[in-house]
Amino acid sequence: MWREIQGCNNWKGLLDPMDSHLRKEIIRYGEFAQSCYDSFDYDPHSKYCGTCKYQPSHFFDKINMLKKGYEMKRYLYATSNINLPNFFQKSKMSNVWSQHANWMGYVAVATDPEEIKRLGRRDIVVAWRGTVTYLEWIHDLQDILHPAHFRDDPNIKIETGFFDMYTKKENNCHYASFSAREQILAEINRLIEKYQGEELSITITGHSLGAALALLSAYDIAGKSITKIIPISVFSFAGPRVGNLKFKERCEELGIKVLRVINVHDKVPTVPGISYAHVGAELALDHHRSPFLKPNSDLGCAHNLEAHLHLVDGYHGKVRAFRSATGRDVALVNKDSSFLKEEYGVPPFWWQDENKGMVRTSDGQWVLPERPVIEAHPPDTAHHFQQVLKLARARLNLP
Amino acid sequence: MWREIQGCNNWKGLLDPMDSHLRKEIIRYGEFAQSCYDSFDYDPHSKYCGTCKYQPSHFFDKINMLKKGYEMKRYLYATSNINLPNFFQKSKMSNVWSQHANWMGYVAVATDPEEIKRLGRRDIVVAWRGTVTYLEWIHDLQDILHPAHFRDDPNIKIETGFFDMYTKKENNCHYASFSAREQILAEINRLIEKYQGEELSITITGHSLGAALALLSAYDIAGKSITKIIPISVFSFAGPRVGNLKFKERCEELGIKVLRVINVHDKVPTVPGISYAHVGAELALDHHRSPFLKPNSDLGCAHNLEAHLHLVDGYHGKVRAFRSATGRDVALVNKDSSFLKEEYGVPPFWWQDENKGMVRTSDGQWVLPERPVIEAHPPDTAHHFQQVLKLARARLNLP
Numbered sequence: 001m002w003r004e005i006q007g008c009n010n011w012k013g014l015l016d017p018m019d020s021h022l023r024k025e026i027i028r029y030g031e032f033a034q035s036c037y038d039s040f041d042y043d044p045h046s047k048y049c050g051t052c053k054y055q056p057s058h059f060f061d062k063i064n065m066l067k068k069g070y071e072m073k074r075y076l077y078a079t080s081n082i083n084l085p086n087f088f089q090k091s092k093m094s095n096v097w098s099q100h101a102n103w104m105g106y107v108a109v110a111t112d113p114e115e116i117k118r119l120g121r122r123d124i125v126v127a128w129r130g131t132v133t134y135l136e137w138i139h140d141l142q143d144i145l146h147p148a149h150f151r152d153d154p155n156i157k158i159e160t161g162f163f164d165m166y167t168k169k170e171n172n173c174h175y176a177s178f179s180a181r182e183q184i185l186a187e188i189n190r191l192i193e194k195y196q197g198e199e200l201s202i203t204i205t206g207h208s209l210g211a212a213l214a215l216l217s218a219y220d221i222a223g224k225s226i227t228k229i230i231p232i233s234v235f236s237f238a239g240p241r242v243g244n245l246k247f248k249e250r251c252e253e254l255g256i257k258v259l260r261v262i263n264v265h266d267k268v269p270t271v272p273g274i275s276y277a278h279v280g281a282e283l284a285l286d287h288h289r290s291p292f293l294k295p296n297s298d299l300g301c302a303h304n305l306e307a308h309l310h311l312v313d314g315y316h317g318k319v320r321a322f323r324s325a326t327g328r329d330v331a332l333v334n335k336d337s338s339f340l341k342e343e344y345g346v347p348p349f350w351w352q353d354e355n356k357g358m359v360r361t362s363d364g365q366w367v368l369p370e371r372p373v374i375e376a377h378p379p380d381t382a383h384h385f386q387q388v389l390k391l392a393r394a395r396l397n398l399p
Numbered sequence: 400m401w402r403e404i405q406g407c408n409n410w411k412g413l414l415d416p417m418d419s420h421l422r423k424e425i426i427r428y429g430e431f432a433q434s435c436y437d438s439f440d441y442d443p444h445s446k447y448c449g450t451c452k453y454q455p456s457h458f459f460d461k462i463n464m465l466k467k468g469y470e471m472k473r474y475l476y477a478t479s480n481i482n483l484p485n486f487f488q489k490s491k492m493s494n495v496w497s498q499h500a501n502w503m504g505y506v507a508v509a510t511d512p513e514e515i516k517r518l519g520r521r522d523i524v525v526a527w528r529g530t531v532t533y534l535e536w537i538h539d540l541q542d543i544l545h546p547a548h549f550r551d552d553p554n555i556k557i558e559t560g561f562f563d564m565y566t567k568k569e570n571n572c573h574y575a576s577f578s579a580r581e582q583i584l585a586e587i588n589r590l591i592e593k594y595q596g597e598e599l600s601i602t603i604t605g606h607s608l609g610a611a612l613a614l615l616s617a618y619d620i621a622g623k624s625i626t627k628i629i630p631i632s633v634f635s636f637a638g639p640r641v642g643n644l645k646f647k648e649r650c651e652e653l654g655i656k657v658l659r660v661i662n663v664h665d666k667v668p669t670v671p672g673i674s675y676a677h678v679g680a681e682l683a684l685d686h687h688r689s690p691f692l693k694p695n696s697d698l699g700c701a702h703n704l705e706a707h708l709h710l711v712d713g714y715h716g717k718v719r720a721f722r723s724a725t726g727r728d729v730a731l732v733n734k735d736s737s738f739l740k741e742e743y744g745v746p747p748f749w750w751q752d753e754n755k756g757m758v759r760t761s762d763g764q765w766v767l768p769e770r771p772v773i774e775a776h777p778p779d780t781a782h783h784f785q786q787v788l789k790l791a792r793a794r795l796n797l798p
Contacts, residue, residue, distance in 0.1 A: 045746040092741050331765040342491050345767065347444040347755040354753035356746040358730065366730040368744065
C-alpha cells in the first residue's frame with residue numbers, strides 16, 4: 001500500500017475506480033490530523049487552554065487510536081506571538097500553563113510489528129493541528145511572500161504567516177523556546193539516528209492551517225541531507241496555498257509526494273491569492289454528492305475535516321449512490337459540526353468532555369483538576385537541531 | 400428544623416440574623432428543584448428529548464443526591480398540547496418516546512431513618528421542573544384568569560396557562576393520559592395510605608414555571624380531606640404570580656406555608672400582571688451582593704436557580720462580605736449559566752454529558768443508546784385519583 005502511494009506520480013483520478021485500500025490510507029492519515037482537534041483544549045476558562053488535554057504516553061489510548069500501532073514521540077508547539085491573532089487559543093486565566101505557546105501537533109512512530117510489516121517500512125508520522133470551525137484566520141493571511149531562507153535560492157517564497165508560525169520562537173516561554181521548525185527537525189534527526197539501518201518513511205498530515213504547516217515542514221525536511229533516501233509524503237486536507245511557483249517546483253524537485261484532499265465548496269484552498277501555487281495532486285470532493293450531508297451548509301461545514309474523511313470514505317465519482325469503502329461511521333461528521341442531516345439523529349457538535357472536565361472532589365467540590373506538567377522539549381533538542389544544520393551546511397559546502 | 404419552618408407564620412426577615420440551619424433547609428429543597436434540570440434531556444436530536452435521562456430507581460444516585468435519604472416514587476408528566484409553546488421541549492426525530500408529553504418532575508419520599516428522625520416526620524417531596532434559561536414562555540403568559548374549579552368558589556382564579564399545564568391531558572399519549580393533577584393527587588393519596596399512622600409532611604418545590612405548579616398543586620392538595628392534618632409547605636424559587644387575590648386568601652386559609660425565594664433583579668416574579676397576587680412570605684435576594692457574580696448579567700442569569708441557592712447560602716443582609724453558611728460550592732452557579740466572574744476559572748454552562756450521551760459500540764460505531772422504557776403511570780393511578788375525588792365530594796356533601 002505504502003509503495004503504491006509513494007510510487008504514484010500523479011494522484012489525480014487515483015480514486016477512480018474506487019480503491020478501498022487507498023481510501024483507508026487517506027482516512028488513516030486524516031485521523032492523525034483529526035486527533036489534534038479531538039485532544040485540544042479550547043476552553044478559555046481552563047488554565048490549560050491551548051494545550052493538549054492528554055499526556056503524550058496516554059494520547060493514542062485516550063483518542064481511541066491504539067490500534068493504529070503508533071507510539072507518541074513528541075509534542076510540537078508554536079509561539080502565538082505572530083501575526084495570526086485569530087488562530088491561537090488563549091486562556092482567560094492569569095495563572096496559565098504558557099502565555100506564548102499553543103500545542104500544534106506531534107511526531108509519532110510506528111512501533112507495532114504488524115503495521116511496520118504491512119507498510120513495508122517504519123513510518124514516522126507528523127500531525128499538525130489546524131482550525132476546526134473558525135475561519136477568521138483566513139482574513140489575517142496577508143498576501144505577502146517571505147523568502148523561505150532555509151536554503152540557497154532566494155526566489156523560493158512562502159506566505160509570511162505560515163513562515164512565522166513555523167520559525168518564530170519566544171525565549172521567555174518554556175514551550176516556545178524552540179521554534180516549531182527546530183522541534184520537528186530535531187525530532188526527525190533523533191528518530192533517524194535511533195532507527196538507523198531500517199527502512200523509514202516520513203508522512204506529514206494536517207488540515208487547514210495544519211496542512212500548510214505539513215507542506216512547509218515536508219519541504220524543510222526533504223531538503224536536509226539526513227533524509228535523502230527517506231520518502232516523504234504529505235496528506236493535506238483543506239489546505240490553503242503555501243508558497244510561490246518556485247516553491248512548488250522545488251517541492252517537486254525534492255520528490256515530496258503531496259495529496260491535497262479538498263472539498264470544492266471550501267474557500268480555504270483558494271487563499272491566499274494568485275501569487276501562490278498549489279503543490280501536489282488534488283483529490284477534489286464534493287459534499288453535495290453525499291446523501292448524508294446538508295447540501296447548503298455554512299463554510300465551516302464545507303471546511304470540516306471529519307466531513308472530508310466521510311467523503312473520502314464514500315465518494316463515488318459520477319455515481320450518486322453512496323457506499324462506504326471502509327465502514328466509517330457517519331456519526332463522526334457531527335463531532336464538531338452540524339453538517340449531518342437531522343434525520344440521522346446525531347446531535348451536532350457532540351464531541352465534548354463530561355462537565356467540561358470539571359470533576360467532583362472527595363469533599364463534594366467541583367474543580368478543573370490540575371494536570372501533570374508535560375515536558376516542554378527533550379533535553380537533546382538543541383543538539384539534534386544543530387546536527388541537522390551541520391549536515392545541511394556540509395552538503396552545501398558552507399562554512 | 401422542620402417544625403421551625405412549619406411553625407413560622409411570617410418568613411419575612413427569617414434570615415436576619417443568619418440562620419444556617421434554615422439556609423440549609425431552603426437549599427436542600429432548592430436542590431430537589433434543581434435536580435429536575437440536571438436530569439432533563441433537552442437535546443432535540445435525541446428521541447428522548449423532553450424526558451428524564453435516568454430511570455426513577457437510579458435518579459438520586461445519578462444526580463449525586465443519595466445522601467438526602469429520599470426514595471423516588473413517581474415521575475410526573477404534563478401534556479405539551481397547551482398554549483405555552485415555548486416551554487416544552489420537542490424532539491426533531493420522528494420515532495420519539497412521546498409526541499405530547501414532557502417530563503415535569505417527581506414525587507419522592509424520605510426513607511432514611513436518620514433523615515425522618517431529624518425532620519420529626521416522614522417528608523413527601525414534590526419537585527416541579529421549570530425553565531433554566533429561556534424566558535420566551537413569559538411572553539406566552541396571557542393575563543387571563545381561569546376559574547380554579549377544583550372547589551366551590553368560582554371567584555378563585557388562576558392564570559390559564561398554569562391551569563392548563565396542571566389539568567390538561569392527552570388520551571393519545573401514554574404519558575399524558577393522566578393530567579399532572581391526576582398524577583400528583585393519586586400519588587399523594589397512595590403514599591398517605593401507605594404510611595397511614597405516621598406523621599407526614601408534604602413539601603412542594605419548584606423554580607420558575609415549576610414554582611407556579613408547586614403553589615398550584617399545594618393549593619389543590621391542601622383542599623383535599625385526605626391531607627387535613629398534614630402540613631403542606633412550598634419552597635418557591637423565582638416564581639411568577641399564579642392567581643388572583645381570592646386565590647391567595649384561600650391558600651392562606653388552607654394553612655399552606657409558602658416561602659418565595661426571589662432575586663430582586665429577576666423579571667419573572669413580576670409577571671403575569673397586577674390582577675394577580677403573590678402568596679406567602681418573600682425572601683428577597685440581590686445578586687449584586689455576591690462578590691462572585693457578574694453584577695450586570697442578563698435576565699437569564701438573574702433568574703437562574705443555582706444562583707438563587709448560592710445567594711441563600713451566603714447572603715448577609717446589610718453586610719457585603721460574603722460568607723457561606725453551608726460550604727456550598729460556588730462553581731455550581733455556572734452549571735447552566737455564565738454568571739460567575741471569570742476570575743474564578745469555572746467554565747460557563749459546564750453541566751454536560753460526555754459526548755452528548757453518544758457512546759461507542761463494540762464495533763466502533765457511535766450511537767445514542769436506547770434507554771429502558773420508563774413506566775408511564777402506576778396501574779393504580781385512576782383508583783387513587785377517584786379515591787381523592789370521592790373523599791372531597793363527601794366532605795362537601797356533594798353527590
